[in-house]
Amino acid sequence: MAAPLARTAGPPAGRRTPDRRVPGGPGAATRAARGRRRAAAVLITPFFALFAVVMIAPIGYALWMSLFQERSSGLGFGGTRRVFAGLGNYTAALSDAGFRASFAHIALYCALYIPVMTGGSLALALLVDSALARAKRFFQLALFLPHAIPGLIASIIWIYLYTPGLSPVLDGIQAAGGSWDFYAGDHVLLSLVNLSAWQWTGYNMVIFYAALQAVPREVIEAAVVDGAGALRTAIQIKVPMIASAVVMTVLFTCVGAIQIFTEPKLLNQRGAPSIDTAWSPTLFIWKAGFVQHDYGLAAAASLLLAALGIALSFLVTRLGNRWKAAA
Amino acid sequence: MTRTSRSFRTLAVTAAATALGLLATACGGGDGATDAASDGKPVTLDYWTWTLGAKSTVDAFNRTHKDIKIRFTEIPSGTEGYSKLANAVKAGNAPDVATIEYQMVPEFASQGNLLDLTRYAGDTVRTKFPKSVQSLVTFGGRTWTVPYDLAPQLLYYRTDLFKKYGITVPTTWDEFRKAAEKVKKQDGGVRLASLPKNDPALLAALSWQAGGKWFGTEGDAWKTGVDDTPTKKVTAYWDGLVKDGLVQTFTGYSPEETKARAQGKTIAFLGASWSAGGMKTALPDLKGKWAVAPLPHWGTAASGNYGGTSYGVLKGSEHAEAATEFITWLTTNKAGVEARLADLESPSSALPADPDMRKVAAAEFDTGYFDGQDLYGLASRQADTIVPGWTWGPDQMDVYTAIQDTTAKSGFTAGVEAGERKAESGITDRGLKLAN
Numbered sequence: 001m002a003a004p005l006a007r008t009a010g011p012p013a014g015r016r017t018p019d020r021r022v023p024g025g026p027g028a029a030t031r032a033a034r035g036r037r038r039a040a041a042v043l044i045t046p047f048f049a050l051f052a053v054v055m056i057a058p059i060g061y062a063l064w065m066s067l068f069q070e071r072s073s074g075l076g077f078g079g080t081r082r083v084f085a086g087l088g089n090y091t092a093a094l095s096d097a098g099f100r101a102s103f104a105h106i107a108l109y110c111a112l113y114i115p116v117m118t119g120g121s122l123a124l125a126l127l128v129d130s131a132l133a134r135a136k137r138f139f140q141l142a143l144f145l146p147h148a149i150p151g152l153i154a155s156i157i158w159i160y161l162y163t164p165g166l167s168p169v170l171d172g173i174q175a176a177g178g179s180w181d182f183y184a185g186d187h188v189l190l191s192l193v194n195l196s197a198w199q200w201t202g203y204n205m206v207i208f209y210a211a212l213q214a215v216p217r218e219v220i221e222a223a224v225v226d227g228a229g230a231l232r233t234a235i236q237i238k239v240p241m242i243a244s245a246v247v248m249t250v251l252f253t254c255v256g257a258i259q260i261f262t263e264p265k266l267l268n269q270r271g272a273p274s275i276d277t278a279w280s281p282t283l284f285i286w287k288a289g290f291v292q293h294d295y296g297l298a299a300a301a302s303l304l305l306a307a308l309g310i311a312l313s314f315l316v317t318r319l320g321n322r323w324k325a326a327a
Numbered sequence: 328m329t330r331t332s333r334s335f336r337t338l339a340v341t342a343a344a345t346a347l348g349l350l351a352t353a354c355g356g357g358d359g360a361t362d363a364a365s366d367g368k369p370v371t372l373d374y375w376t377w378t379l380g381a382k383s384t385v386d387a388f389n390r391t392h393k394d395i396k397i398r399f400t401e402i403p404s405g406t407e408g409y410s411k412l413a414n415a416v417k418a419g420n421a422p423d424v425a426t427i428e429y430q431m432v433p434e435f436a437s438q439g440n441l442l443d444l445t446r447y448a449g450d451t452v453r454t455k456f457p458k459s460v461q462s463l464v465t466f467g468g469r470t471w472t473v474p475y476d477l478a479p480q481l482l483y484y485r486t487d488l489f490k491k492y493g494i495t496v497p498t499t500w501d502e503f504r505k506a507a508e509k510v511k512k513q514d515g516g517v518r519l520a521s522l523p524k525n526d527p528a529l530l531a532a533l534s535w536q537a538g539g540k541w542f543g544t545e546g547d548a549w550k551t552g553v554d555d556t557p558t559k560k561v562t563a564y565w566d567g568l569v570k571d572g573l574v575q576t577f578t579g580y581s582p583e584e585t586k587a588r589a590q591g592k593t594i595a596f597l598g599a600s601w602s603a604g605g606m607k608t609a610l611p612d613l614k615g616k617w618a619v620a621p622l623p624h625w626g627t628a629a630s631g632n633y634g635g636t637s638y639g640v641l642k643g644s645e646h647a648e649a650a651t652e653f654i655t656w657l658t659t660n661k662a663g664v665e666a667r668l669a670d671l672e673s674p675s676s677a678l679p680a681d682p683d684m685r686k687v688a689a690a691e692f693d694t695g696y697f698d699g700q701d702l703y704g705l706a707s708r709q710a711d712t713i714v715p716g717w718t719w720g721p722d723q724m725d726v727y728t729a730i731q732d733t734t735a736k737s738g739f740t741a742g743v744e745a746g747e748r749k750a751e752s753g754i755t756d757r758g759l760k761l762a763n
Contacts, residue, residue: 071758074547076437076721077467165583184735271525271578277730291724292753293438295417313750 001243016189064298066090089300098278100299103308106280109189110257117197118204118250125208126234140209143202151199155266158195163270183272192275195263204249209244212238247320254312258305261286370649371396373422375412377404378636378677379604380670387666388656395649397424406757409435412641416440418656421641423650424721427472429635430528430719433542437473437721439760442640445470447651459715464637466544468482472637475658476601476677479630479709480532482620483602485596485723486698487616492517492594493534496614496620500564502625507573510594520595521587522565524734527727529597530743534564534630535717536624542720544752548762549754553747554740555727560625563738568651569738585609597622600706601632603676607696615698621709630712636677668692678706685707722753 031042055203069085128139261282267275278284289298382536385399393419415421448469464472497503539558543550568574577584589595638654657663664684665674668691689703729749734742
């Protein structure tokens with residue numbers, strides 16, 4: 001992971017032209033090439049085997065399932081039959097107000113969460129990078145620690161802290177004469193962002209921090225000699241130099257954030273009024289598949305979400321490359 | 328990324344094709360199902376449930392039966408449990424026997440997850456169980472499951488705290504409201520009861536008690552009435568209590584709900600016959616301080632069913648006959664009923680639907696927790712007041728989530744209105760016939 005982040009003065013390793021001079025003449029060269037290709041085939045087959053089994057096959061199966069609907073008649077006790085629905089499940093998903101609303105929910109969530117989390121971890125990484133040598137290791141570990149706790153457990157802990165009657169935090173707020181409802185309609189999104197940010201800020205901070213270690217010290221020294229202060233060095237020198245890491249992190253965060261499931265699911269179970277059963281697209285898919293037992297609709301909705309994920313990845317990479325080129 | 332060379336692409340395609348080939352071979356192998364009974368060995372049945380006392384019941388059955396062995400797996404109750412069952416049926420690895428609540432029987436049967444048990448258990452259901460229970464497991468002229476228990480609604484209350492606040496046990500909902508006002512007036516931190524916004528099954532039972540009928544059938548078509556007049560009376564009543572701050576709205580079956588009961592901040596709760604079993608383990612320190620009464624009513628004694636379970640054989644089982652034997656033993660045999668109540672870790676207090684078994688259960692139940700009060704006698708009398716004519720729907724889960732989502736946002740009345748819309752669309756979306 002560190003290799004693409006480091007900026008070396010020489011030509012990039014990947015683009016070096018292969019050494020074509022093979023001893024023994026042209027016949028030997030083709031034989032060697034064939035041998036190499038065979039070796040490559042042997043090495044690459046396991047990847048494609050797994051890729052086919054865990055990616056291509058399930059997607060293909062989902063695509064197939066998304067084309068069918070289960071139908072009964074009368075009271076429904078005469079059994080069900082599978083009928084070809086064409087794009088029926090896709091139009092059903094897209095015309096479902098709940099499904100459309102779920103995208104609005106995650107759009108709002110991403111708009112809040114991604115800047116807060118990425119900004120937070122970048123700020124922390126820059127702070128740790130300029131801190132004293134001994135404190136560095138402590139902060140690195142302390143900030144990473146939340147990520148070591150499984151997401152489900154973290155959610156349960158936070159929900160405990162959010163719940164009136166159980167939460168020592170709320171007891172404290174009440175004792176101080178204040179009041180706060182973590183589940184109230186306009187607060188719950190903040191509670192959710194807080195929960196996710198707590199889990200991921202430290203993780204991304206470590207990535208940024210690692211990238212910062214690859215920034216050549218001479219460049220920073222040069223900036224200092226030129227009279228740049230610590231803040232200016234951080235914003236104008238360090239951040240642009242770790243642009244690749246930032247873009248990669250934002251990409252991963254986007255893909256992860258649109259699939260948010262555990263946190264809203266638990267908040268829904270705890271009765272947070274504005275987190276309904278199909279609050280996020282993944283929850284909608286879960287509900288379609290496991291509450292309504294409508295596998296066709298669930299498959300169609302999953303593929304629509306996957307399409308959004310691909311589009312978003314493409315967009316982030318595009319914008320990221322433009323920023324990197326400018327930086 | 329550097330451009331991939333042509334040879335690399337050919338390579339990739341070959342590799343992928345090989346991999347898919349391997350996958351296809353792997354999926355094709357081994358599908359020889361055999362009937363274990365034919366070779367003289369005992370039939371092994373898989374049994375999935377979440378009910379209390381299940382382990383002792385299975386142990387007792389295995390001890391006394393040579394040719395059928397039960398393999399018991401505990402699964403979660405509620406939506407998760409039913410998802411697990413439905414998915415297992417789809418995947419072809421469903422258990423033979425599972426607990427199906429009455430509220431899920433039409434949905435499970437109409438989605439093709441249950442075997443038709445008419446041939447095996449039709450007579451048992453017809454001869455052993457009251458008519459009102461038969462109608463909960465018989466649809467389209469076929470018997471789908473065998474009933475186990477009834478869940479008449481009961482009011483559990485703290486005798487010491489009722490005395491402290493000077494209230495008598497309310498018998499009608501009017502008295503209940505007055506009692507709630509009296510409690511709140513004396514101690515702002517204490518409430519008479521809590522009505523969870525996330526327990527539509529309780530709302531259904533309250534509507535049932537009031538005479539509501541959420542579903543019905545008319546020939547070969549469904550009728551819906553999730554927001555019918557009696558139901559609206561119930562939701563308006565509870566919306567009023569919530570608005571005036573007379574009841575709490577803790578999440579049902581949550582730690583905060585239990586904590587409030589343990590601390591005496593909620594001094595009564597709306598339960599059913601089965602609630603008593605869990606209290607011994609959840610609130611052991613309050614032994615002797617609780618008593619049970621019929622649930623308050625709207626003028627004449629009446630009850631709904633708050634829960635209630637039956638047993639079904641899942642589609643794909645090759646041992647329907649053996650499975651029915653086990654189910655019949657569970658529901659109508661003295662030993663089966665006794666074993667369930669004798670479980671030390673999670674004793675059940677379910678009221679058997681088979682009248683002969685009620686006496687068996689009553690004799691076995693330890694009334695020490697309730698200071699000797701005859702819980703089974705009370706529950707039996709209350710069961711006789713269960714309003715006949717209630718039917719559960721073919722899309723019950725979906726209706727429940729609709730009610731739950733909307734209730735959390737805008738109260739019980741809005742909740743049942745959303746439930747009605749979902750009931751109708753759920754029926755027509757699946758191609759079923761809707762009469763109203």
